[in-house]
Amino acid sequence: MQSTLIMNQKHQEDLAHIRSMMERSSRFISLSGLSGVFAGLSALVGGLYVYQLFKVNGIEYFTDEHILLSGDLVSHLFFTGIVILVCAFVFGAFFTIRKSRKYNLPIWTSATKNMLFNLAIPLVAGGIFCLALLYHGNYGLVAPSTLIFYGLAVVNAEKYTFSDIKYLGFSEIILGCISLFYIGYGLIFWIFGFGILHIIYGLVMFKKYK
Template sequence: MQSKNYHEDLSHIRSMMERSSRFISLSGLSGVVAGLAAIIGMGYVCFVFKREGLNYFEGERITFSKSMVNELVITGIVILVVAILSGYFFTANKSKKKGLKIWDATTKRLLFTFAIPLVTGGLVCLGLLYHHLFSLVAPATLIFYGLALVNAERYTLTDVKYLGFCQIGLGLISLFFLGWGLIAWTFGFGVLHIVYGLIMHKKYK
């Protein structure tokens, strides 16, 4: 009986330490919504390419007009906003159900470690756009987003790093097949997010 109580106490202490050091309210459903937003957004991008008579699979040989670049950037921003809002909504809802604070010292550390590679990657992508290296943007976003996930893993669910490794791998591969960058981007931000989100929702709901 004492042994049972001892193990229960250890489990309780371990749970308390986990909650204090890691942000464990991250919702898998937010990953699903983010993935769907990415796929829908990429569908619109394909429509834009078709409308402009461009073949993205030509890689670095294609030329984008300024208006088209602006349209693609706005599309990317909309996808990002949808992903952030859905992430906040589902995560806040999950935190409320578990009686946990969504904003604490751990959340701040998570956002800081996540933001460093992400902001750096955003600036790199702006530089690529400035120099008209459009075909490198998709691989770059995958790589830096993957690095952000791996970097943030220490403050949230361990499983996040595996998604990060997949994103980095896709980004590196697509660097050598520039005409397939958007396909890799759609698979990484769309399909992988949905698969990861469903697995996490089932595992941690």
């Protein structure tokens, strides 16, 4: 009887080990919560910079009902967005590589490729859509669109990394949909979505998977 129990326990341990190996091989688990925190901080700094940029150009964001953007200002805002994106990517790569080395985890695996591919599809489509909005002068829809497409990208990539990330994606989508009905306050929603939500998500993930 005792030997049977020992064998059953060993089988359960073997199955648990196999499940763990399958999880590691099919999901990208090197993603660090600190990546989200620093991506959020980058967005906060960028959002505050944009607010100051508005003031320098004579735009009172919270009092002006109709904000007119010059071509130069739009170009400056576009460049600022690119800088924020690059900073978030650099921080993400740095903390991911650091975590991989710390736990001796491979980085470039089939799970990594699948995650990046599924992440890229909505992001590329969203990027083209936002460029079209800028081209046609529909500036008020850019911030909601970035939130919605980013949220779709995160949800689409969730099956190849930590499942918790889908909650961030759903939150971004919901926030983007709400901001569609408050055109003119896109900067506030953008800062909250890409800044505060990322920081909260990053801290939760860091605590859970550190």
